[in-house]
Amino acid sequence: MKKIMAIILTSIFLIVPVLARQSEQDLTAQPKVRFAPLHIYLDSGNQPLAAFQFEFKATTGQIKIVGVEGGQHKAFKEAPYYDPAALYKSNRIIIAAFNTGRDLPKGRTRIATIHLQIIGDAEPDYELKLTVAADADAKEIPAKISFEKGE
Amino acid sequence: MTERKEHFDEDLDLRVSAGFSEDLRTLFKPQLSVPSEVDRVVIDKCHQHFIPKHWSHRIFQHVSLWRIAAAAAVIIFAFSLNLTKKPGPSTSRSVLAEAQAVDIDRNGRVDILDAFKLARHIESANRHIESANRTDKKWDINEDGVVNGNDVDLVASAAVSLPLQKQGPG
Secondary structure, three states: OHHHHHHHHHHHHHHHHHHHHHHHHHHHHOOOEEEEEEEEEEEOOOOOOOEEEEEEEEEEOEEEEEEEEOOOOHHHOOOOEEOHHHOOOOOEEEEEEEOOOOOOOOOEEEEEEEEEEEEOOOOOEEEEEEEEEEOOOOOEOOOEEEEEEOO | OHHHHHHOOOOOOOOOOHHHHHHHHHHHOOOOOOOHHHHHHHHHHHHHHHOOOOHHHHHHHHOOHHHHHHHHHHHHHHHHOOOOOOOOOOOOHHHHHHHHOOOOOOOOOOOHHHHHHHHHHHHHHHHOHHHHOOOOHHHOOOOOOOOOHHHHHHHHHHHHOOOHHHOOOO
16 A cells, blocks of 8 residues: 555656646747737729639738638628638638629728737738739729738 | 382372462463453454455556556656647538639639629529529539539639648648
């Protein structure tokens, strides 16, 4: 009995420092994490915007894409198409939407909001690439894409 | 016969008197008395030593100390791993691969305009009942027998899908 007690006590004395060190490392190794929205705008000029597709990625910094929200105009209010595999796993995402209706936005309009988890103190740099924008007849139109950091 | 009696006195009386017995008992009795509590403890110790050991003792005898040490090592190793990580959501790649083959506008790439054009085509066809039944079955992407919004969704999903090799670590 004394031998078993000695083994148990020895095991405890060995395990407790290991676990304590591990939890300490976990606490100290946790980088600063914050969440921020990124609003994406598309300016189609005087052309009605019926469809768009763009690619977003972070060129510097460590981010995770945690959600994608629809746009400002009711034509693009619903969540756009995106690959769910990009969420939490990638710093890159392709987003697209279309509307076959006639009530379409013109000029500069918010087409989507990307919700980001930013890891670390460094401010990430982002890159947006417009793949295509089209009018109601599915004809490609020139448009300018931009983003604004939200709070 | 008389001579024999002289050497072997077989009829010797061995009985002793009560007074002599009492004197002997007084003379040879133990000098220290053992309390009854001490007697009881000694008996209990004897019982503990000689009766069969408890079942838990037998188990510990069978389970060697090396096995206990191995189990402890496994527990420590399990703690050192982050077992809470779970695989994230994934898209059905086989379905999307099929959809990627569908380039509706035949411009050499699958993008949202393919889905948009297919959606417009379906809406247009639905406005004319006679042509609705004639919707090209080649756009029945999910092969469910009808060309509808589900096929459009599939094409759009293919347009936004990330190639596996291009996905970053996050």
